Amino acid sequence: MAEHSILFEGGWHDEERGDSFSFRWMTREARLIVKGLRAPGTAYLRVITDCPFSHKKPVVLEVLANDAATGKRDIHNKWTSFFFPFPKEPEVPFTFRLDRTHMAPGDTRELGIKVRDVAVIDISEMEMYGEGWYPEERMTTALPFRWMAREAVCFLHDDHARSDRYLEIRCGHPFSSARQPALTVAVNGEKVGTRLVGPGEQNYYFPIGSQPCDLRIDLSLDRTFPSSVTQDSRQLGVMVRDIAIHHASEGDFFFAEGWYQQESSDLLSCRWMKKEARLLVPEERRAGNRFLSLWISSEFENLSQRLSVFVNGASIGEIELLHGWNYYSLEMGPADHGQKKHLLSLIHPKVPERPLPHHTCELRLAANKPYPARYHAQDGRELSVRVSEVAFHDNEQVHRNSQSLHKNAILNYREMSNGATRLKSHPLNLGIDLYGVCNIKPHCVYCIWDWGKEMEGPNTHAMVDDATLKGYGPFFQNARSLVNCSIGEPLLHPRLREIVELCEREKKILEISTNGQALNAKTVAVLLGKRVTVYVSLDAARKETYARIRNDRWDEIIPQLRLLGQQRKDHGNLPRIFMVFMPMRVNRGDLEDFFRLSRDINADAVVLRPLCDIGERRVRMERSGYLFDYEREILSSEELAEIFAESGMHAQKYGVPVYNQFHFGGRREQSG
Amino acid sequence: MLKTRKGARADVLRDDRLPLCREPWETCYILRRGIIPCCYGAAIEKQMSNWADAWNSAEMVEIRRRLSRGELSDYCLQTLSCPIVQRALAMRAAQSQRKSFVQRAIKKLLRMAGFSSATRA
Numbered sequence: 114m115a116e117h118s119i120l121f122e123g124g125w126h127d128e129e130r131g132d133s134f135s136f137r138w139m140t141r142e143a144r145l146i147v148k149g150l151r152a153p154g155t156a157y158l159r160v161i162t163d164c165p166f167s168h169k170k171p172v173v174l175e176v177l178a179n180d181a182a183t184g185k186r187d188i189h190n191k192w193t194s195f196f197f198p199f200p201k202e203p204e205v206p207f208t209f210r211l212d213r214t215h216m217a218p219g220d221t222r223e224l225g226i227k228v229r230d231v232a233v234i235d236i237s238e239m240e241m242y243g244e245g246w247y248p249e250e251r252m253t254t255a256l257p258f259r260w261m262a263r264e265a266v267c268f269l270h271d272d273h274a275r276s277d278r279y280l281e282i283r284c285g286h287p288f289s290s291a292r293q294p295a296l297t298v299a300v301n302g303e304k305v306g307t308r309l310v311g312p313g314e315q316n317y318y319f320p321i322g323s324q325p326c327d328l329r330i331d332l333s334l335d336r337t338f339p340s341s342v343t344q345d346s347r348q349l350g351v352m353v354r355d356i357a358i359h360h361a362s363e364g365d366f367f368f369a370e371g372w373y374q375q376e377s378s379d380l381l382s383c384r385w386m387k388k389e390a391r392l393l394v395p396e397e398r399r400a401g402n403r404f405l406s407l408w409i410s411s412e413f414e415n416l417s418q419r420l421s422v423f424v425n426g427a428s429i430g431e432i433e434l435l436h437g438w439n440y441y442s443l444e445m446g447p448a449d450h451g452q453k454k455h456l457l458s459l460i461h462p463k464v465p466e467r468p469l470p471h472h473t474c475e476l477r478l479a480a481n482k483p484y485p486a487r488y489h490a491q492d493g494r495e496l497s498v499r500v501s502e503v504a505f506h507d508n509e510q511v512h513r514n515s516q517s518l519h520k521n522a523i524l525n526y527r528e529m530s531n532g533a534t535r536l537k538s539h540p541l542n543l544g545i546d547l548y549g550v551c552n553i554k555p556h557c558v559y560c561i562w563d564w565g566k567e568m569e570g571p572n573t574h575a576m577v578d579d580a581t582l583k584g585y586g587p588f589f590q591n592a593r594s595l596v597n598c599s600i601g602e603p604l605l606h607p608r609l610r611e612i613v614e615l616c617e618r619e620k621k622i623l624e625i626s627t628n629g630q631a632l633n634a635k636t637v638a639v640l641l642g643k644r645v646t647v648y649v650s651l652d653a654a655r656k657e658t659y660a661r662i663r664n665d666r667w668d669e670i671i672p673q674l675r676l677l678g679q680q681r682k683d684h685g686n687l688p689r690i691f692m693v694f695m696p697m698r699v700n701r702g703d704l705e706d707f708f709r710l711s712r713d714i715n716a717d718a719v720v721l722r723p724l725c726d727i728g729e730r731r732v733r734m735e736r737s738g739y740l741f742d743y744e745r746e747i748l749s750s751e752e753l754a755e756i757f758a759e760s761g762m763h764a765q766k767y768g769v770p771v772y773n774q775f776h777f778g779g780r781r782e783q784s785g
Numbered sequence: 786m787l788k789t790r791k792g793a794r795a796d797v798l799r800d801d802r803l804p805l806c807r808e809p810w811e812t813c814y815i816l817r818r819g820i821i822p823c824c825y826g827a828a829i830e831k832q833m834s835n836w837a838d839a840w841n842s843a844e845m846v847e848i849r850r851r852l853s854r855g856e857l858s859d860y861c862l863q864t865l866s867c868p869i870v871q872r873a874l875a876m877r878a879a880q881s882q883r884k885s886f887v888q889r890a891i892k893k894l895l896r897m898a899g900f901s902s903a904t905r906a
Contacts, residue, residue, distance in 0.1 A: 413798050529811070539813075546818075588815075
């Protein structure tokens with residue numbers, strides 16, 4: 114701090130010598146003047162006090178700067194530092210006023226409190242933890258923490274004043290049976306939120322917007338834990354591990370409380386949500402947008418899981434969640450740019466309404482029930498749904514389509530569970546046939562090409578493109594996924610880009626099976642960042658095996674797959690790459706290498722797909738010195754069981770999940 | 786904890802009254818080889834342009850009717866590639882085996898106890 118002087122005026126007794134430092138007694142009212150500060154920044158007057166008469170009831174100290182109140186503090190019988198805001202003026206008179214004084218035996222003076230070391234401190238030079246903290250502690254090898262009393266203050270300095278900054282407080286307590294304290298936080302005198310602090314430890318986030326870089330953080334609890342609970346004579350509130358400023362990615366939704374780290378899934382990169390969670394985003398992101406959209410995946414197939422959505426405290430709807438990944442759009446009502454009253458804390462319903470500060474928009478999501486733990490015993494977390502791609506939008510048509518799709522899906526489920534046979538609803542998934550031509554000639558050894566083309570007849574060369582898909586009307590509009598089942602190679606389609614873009618625009622999930630030989634710079638560019646699941650029919654992990662099933666283009670296809678796997682990292686890991694392995698006699702020795710290869714090319718999963726029973730048809734074909742006899746290639750149930758067990762082990766070893774299509778239509782396992 | 790009558794825990798993620806296979810309700814395959822009700826099956830309608838009519842055609846209604854009663858339709862029984870059909874047939878074979886085993890055991894016990902079709906007559 115720059116040169117300055119502190120002059121003690123009326124109301125102070127003479128300086129005395131204590132055991133290790135000097136101090137002064139104060140009378141009921143005393144004055145001091147701070148002089149000589151040139152261009153003071155954000156600063157505080159630090160006063161260290163003690164009052165030996167406060168055993169039963171603390172003496173109350175009120176401090177006025179320039180005759181304006183700056184704060185009141187309870188002074189206990191313990192040397193404690195207090196901080197009072199320092200006005201940005203070169204000369205400031207301070208008045209110290211007490212609620213009572215005492216007379217000590219054998220001392221004729223009027224005694225108030227003892228004061229030592231009055232100083233002006235610039236915030237950037239201050240200790241982070243101010244008043245209301247107990248000394249740092251450490252439990253075994255864990256990181257240090259400090260207990261907070263009922264009220265505490267800390268100081269932070271941040272050089273990046275921008276709108277999407279959040280105060281991150283990592284805290285908790287070990288008392289699960291006691292009533293949870295509510296923590297209220299104020300930044301530079303403005304309340305920014307209240308959160309119930311539960312047992313255990315977690316991060317709590319508070320919007321601080323573009324506040325000045327020097328922050329005074331006031332924390333207060335509605336209660337502390339009684340000594341009977343803590344077995345500690347101190348007044349203990351919560352354990353605070355860390356307080357910091359968190360900078361969110363500019364403009365993005367910030368996943369605050371109730372979320373786990375981003376992870377991969379069968380379709381989208383996502384986060385698992387606890388039963389309840391909050392997101393924060395600068396209010397300006399919402400401006401002009403009427404709708405909130407998000408992708409949600411529920412594990413419940415019976416529509417019994419619901420998600421309530423609140424924007425700035427106001428409910429905008431309760432979603433009856435469909436099974437798996439689905440796109441939802443909800444109407445929000447007009448943006449109020451922070452002027453309207455909002456619920457300050459939505460995690461804690463009893464907290465009174467207050468405006469959310471700093472033009473921050475808050476989304477709260479609350480599931481009516483969790484994903485039961487017995488279905489994910491290997492993952493001990495509290496889980497409800499997976500969420501991805503939260504966004505605002507203003508596309509009325511997309512909103513209407515999503516509503517229609519959702520309504521149809523619910524009707525479809527009701528009809529199915531009620532045993533209806535003539536349906537009013539439309540299908541949820543549409544099997545499509547994009548292209549009837551293939552680039553592998555002669556065709557793959559297990560492909561019943563000739564039979565398929567005979568069945569297709571003149572339709573083989575019929576055009577099926579984006580216009581055809583739109584022409585399916587409600588069948589297209591109400592489908593959440595389009596699954597290409599063509600006997601042909603879809604990546605050769607002349608309007609592949611238009612088809613993929615239509616699906617992307619209409620929020621459809623597109624699934625295509627490809628031999629991968631048409632993957633090149635052009636087709637990879639079409640697929641990057643799109644919600645497409647690409648099933649790559651490889652069936653081999655070695656050049657020799659591949660040649661026995663398809664042809665000698667192994668050395669061309671693998672680099673293209675690696676390129677796709679690499680490039681999609683910058684596009685939200687989309688498209689999804691599923692490596693298809695049809696267990697047969699010809700590739701029986703390739704299984705482990707197939708998992709290794711899948712890991713190496715950054716694939717999402719290995720898919721075990723059955724070699725179909727083709728009835729009476731006989732398929733025999735010689736390829737690369739190997740006689741492929743379809744009937745002989747089908748493995749026995751015992752051999753398949755071995756493969757499934759091995760696949761489970763390889764999936765663990767190589768970190769690539771396995772999806773087994775042999776279990777199509779089966780029930781999900783429960784553990785325990 | 787929810788328990789079923791057999792003591793197993795109820796599956797709270799799905800309804801028990803769902804059909805044996807959901808495909809004919811949830812999916813429609815509009816393919817060059819025709820309109821197909823399931824990913825393992827053959828076409829029930831050859832013209833790919835007749836998708837709207839095929840959705841509630843007599844064949845589809847019959848397939849759904851049988852599946853919703855927990856049975857396999859004739860169409861399903863011809864679709865031997867389908868894992869659901871394979872499982873159902875395997876279960877049926879196992880039940881049949883168990884049934885004949887029990888019948889044989891009862892007959893044997895009756896013989897040992899001195900009963901036979903001749904004595905009963």
